[in-house]
Amino acid sequence: MRAAARAEEHRNGAPAGPDADGRLPLGDDRSHRKQGGQRPHLSIGRGPVEGGAAVEVHANVGDRDAGGGDRRRQDGVAGRVRVDGTGRHHAHAEGERQHDAQRQQALSDQASEQESEHRHPWPSPDYTEVVRRTVAGWPARNRLLGWASRAARPDRGVIPVDRPEIILAPGPTPIPPEVLLAQGSPLVYHRGPGFGGLMRDVTARLRTLYRAERARILLLTASGTGGLESAIQNCFSPGDEVFVPLAGFFAERWARLADAFRLTVHPLEEEWGTRLDPDRVADALARDPGIKGVLLTHSETSTGVIQPVRELARVSREAGAMVLVDVVSSLGAVPFAFDEWGIDVAIGGSQKALSASPGISFVAISDRAWGAAQGAENPRFYFDWREYQRFAELPDPENPWTPAISVMQGLHAALELYFQDGVDAALLRHQRLSRAVKEGVRALGLDLFGEGLDDNWTVTAIRAPEGISADTICDRIRSDLGVVLAPGQGPLKGKVFRIGHFGYVSELDIIRGLAALEMTLERLDHPVKRGAAVAAAEQVFQEAH
Ligand SMILES: Cc1ncc(COP(=O)(O)O)c(C=O)c1O
Numbered sequence: 001m002r003a004a005a006r007a008e009e010h011r012n013g014a015p016a017g018p019d020a021d022g023r024l025p026l027g028d029d030r031s032h033r034k035q036g037g038q039r040p041h042l043s044i045g046r047g048p049v050e051g052g053a054a055v056e057v058h059a060n061v062g063d064r065d066a067g068g069g070d071r072r073r074q075d076g077v078a079g080r081v082r083v084d085g086t087g088r089h090h091a092h093a094e095g096e097r098q099h100d101a102q103r104q105q106a107l108s109d110q111a112s113e114q115e116s117e118h119r120h121p122w123p124s125p126d127y128t129e130v131v132r133r134t135v136a137g138w139p140a141r142n143r144l145l146g147w148a149s150r151a152a153r154p155d156r157g158v159i160p161v162d163r164p165e166i167i168l169a170p171g172p173t174p175i176p177p178e179v180l181l182a183q184g185s186p187l188v189y190h191r192g193p194g195f196g197g198l199m200r201d202v203t204a205r206l207r208t209l210y211r212a213e214r215a216r217i218l219l220l221t222a223s224g225t226g227g228l229e230s231a232i233q234n235c236f237s238p239g240d241e242v243f244v245p246l247a248g249f250f251a252e253r254w255a256r257l258a259d260a261f262r263l264t265v266h267p268l269e270e271e272w273g274t275r276l277d278p279d280r281v282a283d284a285l286a287r288d289p290g291i292k293g294v295l296l297t298h299s300e301t302s303t304g305v306i307q308p309v310r311e312l313a314r315v316s317r318e319a320g321a322m323v324l325v326d327v328v329s330s331l332g333a334v335p336f337a338f339d340e341w342g343i344d345v346a347i348g349g350s351q352k353a354l355s356a357s358p359g360i361s362f363v364a365i366s367d368r369a370w371g372a373a374q375g376a377e378n379p380r381f382y383f384d385w386r387e388y389q390r391f392a393e394l395p396d397p398e399n400p401w402t403p404a405i406s407v408m409q410g411l412h413a414a415l416e417l418y419f420q421d422g423v424d425a426a427l428l429r430h431q432r433l434s435r436a437v438k439e440g441v442r443a444l445g446l447d448l449f450g451e452g453l454d455d456n457w458t459v460t461a462i463r464a465p466e467g468i469s470a471d472t473i474c475d476r477i478r479s480d481l482g483v484v485l486a487p488g489q490g491p492l493k494g495k496v497f498r499i500g501h502f503g504y505v506s507e508l509d510i511i512r513g514l515a516a517l518e519m520t521l522e523r524l525d526h527p528v529k530r531g532a533a534v535a536a537a538e539q540v541f542q543e544a545h
Contacts, residue, residue, distance in 0.1 A: 196396025
């Protein structure tokens with residue numbers, strides 16, 4: 001079917017996109033950013049709402065019909081949230097909205113903000129009780145997942161607050177509220193102008209991020225590994241020779257993938273944590289002139305090392321090989337330049353530096369790689385780039401299959417946020433967060449792992465102190481303080497733990513993580529100078545202001 005006719009058919013058969021320009025209405029008034037950068041308060045997930053000055057909690061636990069309405073409290077500001085026995089929030093029914101509107105009008109006519117605060121202290125005793133009872137009603141499994149149950153334990157003397165865990169792991173990274181709202185919005189139908197607009201915007205943003213003017217950019221429904229697999233399928237035929245420098249877990253994944261598709265893999269075995277030497281790679285390539293592709297990992301997430309892709313690409317091109325780079329955990333966090341560095345394929349993922357949900361992998365493809373894809377004989381179907389390209393060229397771009405629509409809506413919002421400050425600002429932020437983590441950890445007397453530390457802005461791998469397993473540190477900091485770090489992988493298991501500092505991570509997130517690390521080490525009987533890591537990180541942040 002011809003593209004235009006096909007697009008027409010979809011237009012006729014599908015609901016129109018959300019606005020006249022075919023753009024997703026994000027509904028995100030970002031004025032809060034300009035007014036001091038406060039994050040909006042949200043009612044997302046299980047449990048009560050943070051920063052409750054704008055929220056009324058309706059105590060309706062267990063005995064829904066037994067006078068829940070009598071327990072209502074009114075703070076006179078925004079909306080209301082109902083917490084039921086499942087811990088979920090519910091907007092009030094339509095009939096109650098009118099009542100809300102009238103009541104809010106009356107209140108705003110009536111009381112000053114101060115008076116209102118005075119009448120309704122936060123958190124109120126009712127609120128605390130509601131949370132305690134709600135949490136107590138959750139299945140044990142759910143309670144173990146969060147830390148609300150722990151926080152709610154009276155023997156710990158902590159007021160019950162339900163907060164998500166603090167994620168300082170190298171992906172998925174924390175997700176901004178604007179992104180959660182966008183991906184929780186009504187689905188944009190995937191054939192038609194709405195989704196087409198999303199795809200156009202997302203692709204254009206990614207093109208800027210990749211610094212790739214001419215490349216084809218495809219959006220696949222898959223995690224990062226799917227994108228890697230698509231590259232092996234589309235660029236090669238069984239028996240083709242590829243070269244893989246191995247210095248960590250994800251480089252090894254490249255080799256396993258290539259092997260699974262019956263390519264001939266030439267490995268260069270290096271110690272994990274090594275920053276690859278382009279001369280050694282050039283020498284190895286010179287020994288095997290039949291090599292068709294070099295498979296690189298830009299940010300080796302298992303060790304924190306950012307590999308010198310620019311130089312590695314140069315020597316690979318000089319050897320006549322295509323350059324395929326895994327940028328899953330690097331794109332958006334450290335400098336990258338697809339065109340200038342002569343990259344052929346670069347594969348990224350939605351859930352790392354961009355802070356969207358997992359589920360979309362994107363692939364930038366050079367003319368040379370596109371040419372290779374026309375003749376490649378590896379089996380491919382779901383990830384056949386030719387299909388993706390055909391649909392991407394429709395007047396309203398589409399995916400060949402049903403895409404992860406909500407993830408796309410979220411990714412769209414995530415890129416909007418990322419580009420508000422611009423790429424350069426984002427890169428500088430990552431550099432600063434990385435320095436703060438490294439200085440903080442050093443101040444505790446711990447050793448950092450891996451080479452090229454000044455360039456490693458995504459993840460920091462830290463050697464566990466003598467006599468303590470890194471896994472124990474990860475377990476303990478999570479169970480005691482709700483901070484998620486990543487354990488070591490492969491030969492580094494038990495020896496290093498990793499702090500991810502990319503994506504939607506703030507300076508205070510880092511401070512909290514370092515404070516938690518200090519407390520955890522002390523609880524594990526490792527001597528620490530309290531506050532040393534926090535002070536060192538603050539120093540980095542304050543110097544930058
Ligand atoms: C460098 C790198 N490559 C590939 C992957 C695999 O991505 P996914 O888990 O999204 O399949 C990851 C995930 O952590 C990664 O860090």
